[in-house]
Amino acid sequence: xxxxxxxxxxxxxxxxxxxxxxxxxxxxxxxxxxxxxxxxxxxxxxxxxxxxxxxxxxxxxxxxxxxxxxxxxxxxxxxxxxxxxxxxxxxxxxxxxxxxxxxxxxxxxxxxxxxxxxxxxxxxxxxxxxxxxxxxxxxxxxxxxxxxxxxxxxxxxxxxxxxxxxxxxxxxxxxxxxxxxxxxxxxxxxxxxxxxxxxxxxxxxxxxxxxxxxxxxxxxxxxxx
Amino acid sequence: xxxxxxxxxxxxxxxxxxxxxxxxxxxxxxxxxxxxxxxxxxxxxxxxxxxxxxxxxxxxxxxxxxxxxxxxxxxxxxxxxxxxxxxxxxxxxxxxxxxxxxxxxxxxxxxxxxxxxxxxxxxxxxxxxxxxxxxxxxxxxxxxxxxxxxxxxxxxxxxxxxxxxxxxxxxxxxxxxxxxxxxxxxxxxxxxxxxxxxxxxxxxxxxxxxxxxxxxxxxxxxxxxxxxxxxxxxxxxxxxxxxxxxxxxxxxxxxxxxxxxxxxxxxxxxxxxxxxxxxxxxxxxxxxxxxxxxxxxxxxxxxxxxxxxxxxxxxxxxxxxxxxxxxxxxxxxxxxxxxxxxxxxxxxxxxxxxxxxxxxxxxxxxxxxxxxxxxxxxxxxxxxxxxxxxxxxxxxxxxxxxxxxxxxxxxxxxxxxxxxxxxxxx
Numbered sequence: 001x002x003x004x005x006x007x008x009x010x011x012x013x014x015x016x017x018x019x020x021x022x023x024x025x026x027x028x029x030x031x032x033x034x035x036x037x038x039x040x041x042x043x044x045x046x047x048x049x050x051x052x053x054x055x056x057x058x059x060x061x062x063x064x065x066x067x068x069x070x071x072x073x074x075x076x077x078x079x080x081x082x083x084x085x086x087x088x089x090x091x092x093x094x095x096x097x098x099x100x101x102x103x104x105x106x107x108x109x110x111x112x113x114x115x116x117x118x119x120x121x122x123x124x125x126x127x128x129x130x131x132x133x134x135x136x137x138x139x140x141x142x143x144x145x146x147x148x149x150x151x152x153x154x155x156x157x158x159x160x161x162x163x164x165x166x167x168x169x170x171x172x173x174x175x176x177x178x179x180x181x182x183x184x185x186x187x188x189x190x191x192x193x194x195x196x197x198x199x200x201x202x203x204x205x206x207x208x209x210x211x212x213x214x215x216x217x218x219x220x221x222x223x224x225x
Numbered sequence: 226x227x228x229x230x231x232x233x234x235x236x237x238x239x240x241x242x243x244x245x246x247x248x249x250x251x252x253x254x255x256x257x258x259x260x261x262x263x264x265x266x267x268x269x270x271x272x273x274x275x276x277x278x279x280x281x282x283x284x285x286x287x288x289x290x291x292x293x294x295x296x297x298x299x300x301x302x303x304x305x306x307x308x309x310x311x312x313x314x315x316x317x318x319x320x321x322x323x324x325x326x327x328x329x330x331x332x333x334x335x336x337x338x339x340x341x342x343x344x345x346x347x348x349x350x351x352x353x354x355x356x357x358x359x360x361x362x363x364x365x366x367x368x369x370x371x372x373x374x375x376x377x378x379x380x381x382x383x384x385x386x387x388x389x390x391x392x393x394x395x396x397x398x399x400x401x402x403x404x405x406x407x408x409x410x411x412x413x414x415x416x417x418x419x420x421x422x423x424x425x426x427x428x429x430x431x432x433x434x435x436x437x438x439x440x441x442x443x444x445x446x447x448x449x450x451x452x453x454x455x456x457x458x459x460x461x462x463x464x465x466x467x468x469x470x471x472x473x474x475x476x477x478x479x480x481x482x483x484x485x486x487x488x489x490x491x492x493x494x495x496x497x498x499x500x501x502x503x504x505x506x507x508x509x510x511x512x513x514x515x516x517x518x519x520x521x522x523x524x525x526x527x528x529x530x531x532x533x534x535x536x537x538x539x540x541x542x543x544x545x546x547x548x549x550x551x552x553x554x555x556x557x558x559x560x561x562x563x564x565x566x567x568x569x570x571x572x573x574x575x576x577x578x579x580x581x582x583x584x585x586x587x588x589x590x591x592x593x594x595x596x597x598x599x600x601x602x603x604x605x606x607x608x609x610x611x612x613x614x615x616x617x618x619x620x621x622x623x624x625x626x627x628x629x630x631x632x633x634x635x636x637x638x639x640x641x642x643x644x645x646x647x648x649x650x651x
Contacts, residue, residue, distance in 0.1 A: 009454045015461040022465075080453035085507070102457035102491045105464045153529075168467055170481055172488065179526045181492070182564045188533045216474045218481050 033057030063093035110163035130209035161222040305343035391415035446501040496617040544582035584647035595637030
């Protein structure tokens with residue numbers, strides 16, 4: 001899988017590259033509009049991470065150019081602006097996703113995976129992990145083809161963890177993703193614990209080959225057995 | 226005190242002083258003039274008598290119906306020398322024909338005939354009654370003053386009203402002026418130089434304020450914006466570090482705590498950006514939204530998250546408060562209100578949400594003392610007890626309300642903190 005990172009901040013670009021390489025992607029970089037332009041229309045990439053504000057141009061122009069040339073790209077916009085207009089324009093111009101800064105690398109990874117899944121159309125909107133299949137259209141999870149009976153929150157938690165397998169997911173991050181970003185650090189996370197406990201029981205009872213591990217008191221990590 | 230009153234009072238006071246001096250001057254001038262005339266006549270009269278006396282012509286009868294009188298008597302030489310020879314004075318004189326005293330002008334004249342005999346002649350003629358004159362002058366001065374006062378009043382009413390029109394317009398305009406909001410231009414043409422200058426000075430000063438305000442907004446926006454990328458960098462570094470399997474528990478803890486602090490910073494940043502966007506009115510799309518429905522959707526999450534606080538929530542919807550608002554802002558609004566009600570609550574407390582067609586109220590138990598109505602809506606204000614709030618929740622709420630012509634008010638009632646959102650009156 002080949003990914004192009006178009007980001008003018010070299011430090012951030014390097015970090016994204018480092019992270020994606022550790023996830024076994026092939027990564028190339030462009031730090032400005034002109035070099036991005038050269039690469040995009042010469043090579044093929046499975047996914048392009050595009051920063052809108054570049055020193056010598058607007059990332060959105062790259063999308064327009066691609067439409068003009070009839071080239072289909074898988075683009076995730078990375079923007080410091082977090083503005084609805086940018087998001088709408090970007091998505092209208094054919095970008096596939098929009099990730100406002102500051103973002104988590106794990107979140108970025110989850111979005112890339114989701115995009116690649118959709119782009120490949122191999123498995124529809126399904127995620128497979130050991131003996132588990134997640135159908136994101138039907139919001140259902142199957143273990144050995146048996147539907148797992150989950151509440152909405154349990155489904156959200158499990159999907160979030162599956163998308164970040166083998167990575168530590170902090171309680172706070174999980175809570176914000178599933179419940180909403182009104183959650184504060186000082187809040188008690190008992191409500192997560194209760195959900196995780198139920199989830200573990202259901203996974204175990206159904207014979208799922210995955211496990212949600214607790215990492216000290218800080219968070220959870222989903223691993224395959 | 227109104228300008229009209231001040232000017233009228235001052236002019237009136239000046240008028241009183243001027244009229245007083247003027248009436249004194251007037252009185253003395255009149256009296257002098259009258260005395261002059263009377264003295265001339267008396268002198269003529271006295272001369273006639275003296276001439277007759279000296280020439281031994283018989284004197285006329287004391288008065289010929291003119292109330293003029295004369296007395297003549299021979300005096301000793303010493304007496305004559307000890308007195309002034311001509312003396313005018315005002316005195317009450319008994320008039321035989323009338324049988325009464327009357328104020329009169331009296332001329333005392335000492336002379337000698339050829340034989341060296343000295344005579345003292347006293348001629349008198351009735352004179353203006355000075356008390357009457359004073360009274361008359363006083364009366365007319367008072368009358369004049371009243372007339373003047375009424376004139377001043379009317380003139381001031383007219384002139385001040387007319388000439389301060391530009392001032393009134395400017396004041397009214399200033400009163401409606403809000404920094405950073407589109408105020409209609411000040412259209413205040415005037416011929417009066419001072420008001421022209423005032424108009425210009427006010428507008429220039431406001432332009433400077435406006436410019437400073439814009440710069441400040443731009444600064445907040447740009448600063449928060451520029452922080453996004455460094456924040457992402459910090460977070461990403463820590464995230465990569467976090468995936469190192471060799472970390473000990475305490476190292477992990479340090480990293481996670483740092484990440485949480487950065488997370489807090491990003492939240493603050495997001496709120497500031499949101500406030501800037503609200504200020505710039507960058508939320509254009511809106512739809513009719515029932516706030517009750519938003520509450521119904523969000524509330525269960527809050528109840529779950531804050532279940533450990535054992536807060537009982539009651540909702541009573543008497544009607545549905547519909548607002549025309551950007552959907553994500555309506556969620557932000559309700560979310561902030563609910564969060565406020567939960568975070569500043571006590572364990573085992575309560576939250577009441579009451580709504581009707583034209584308002585929505587959030588009540589919660591909490592500290593048993595009222596909050597400062599002004600401060601709670603200010604940026605970065607927090608009470609000392611809770612260190613978990615960034616202090617931007619209520620300012621965001623207020624800003625959202627302002628954008629959609631809603632009013633938010635706070636009151637402390639029956640031991641509960643109560644926030645009500647309703648449509649602005651204007």
